[in-house]
Amino acid sequence: MTDYEKEKIRELRLKGIGYKGIAALLGLSRDSIRSFCKRNNLDGASCVVSLNIEEKIKKNLLCVCCEKPIKQKYQGRNRRFCSEECRRKWWRENQSERNKSEDATYKYTCLHCGKEFTVYGNKKRKYCSHNCYIKDRFWIGEDDERTN
Numbered sequence: 001m002t003d004y005e006k007e008k009i010r011e012l013r014l015k016g017i018g019y020k021g022i023a024a025l026l027g028l029s030r031d032s033i034r035s036f037c038k039r040n041n042l043d044g045a046s047c048v049v050s051l052n053i054e055e056k057i058k059k060n061l062l063c064v065c066c067e068k069p070i071k072q073k074y075q076g077r078n079r080r081f082c083s084e085e086c087r088r089k090w091w092r093e094n095q096s097e098r099n100k101s102e103d104a105t106y107k108y109t110c111l112h113c114g115k116e117f118t119v120y121g122n123k124k125r126k127y128c129s130h131n132c133y134i135k136d137r138f139w140i141g142e143d144d145e146r147t148n
Helices: 003-014 019-026 030-039 046-058 084-093 130-138
Strands: 105-109 116-120
Touching (some): 003 019, 003 030, 019 030
16 A cells, blocks of 8 residues: 555545545545554544544644644643654644734844835834844945945
8 A cells, every 4th residue: 555545545534435435536445545544543433533533632642734643742732743844844734723823923124135024923123024134233345235
């Protein structure tokens, strides 16, 4: 069984499709589908499987990104991700989930180029980019747009 087939079985099973349906779609035997599902905790009634996975994610027993089991610490906040890579991947793909506060958005004018820019969560910014910082700090007098 290829990695693609395994991923497809997992995806179809979570959508609530039974063993026979998956076997017909992928051209594999029903028994091989069933044994794969049992090894990966996807067995049981197909409609219940998808609900169980969702409940485990809500209880932070499975990674939000890859759905692998998470080992929780005894103290501190519950983990939602199995690794740093999963956390970064999930946040990159789900930017709309961030709760950005209006109080933490600041408007400034760049000291180098004079362009207005907005910043989230940094009260002390002076430049719109690192490039403007370098030019203002080290290139004063050399090919500077302001001196022309």
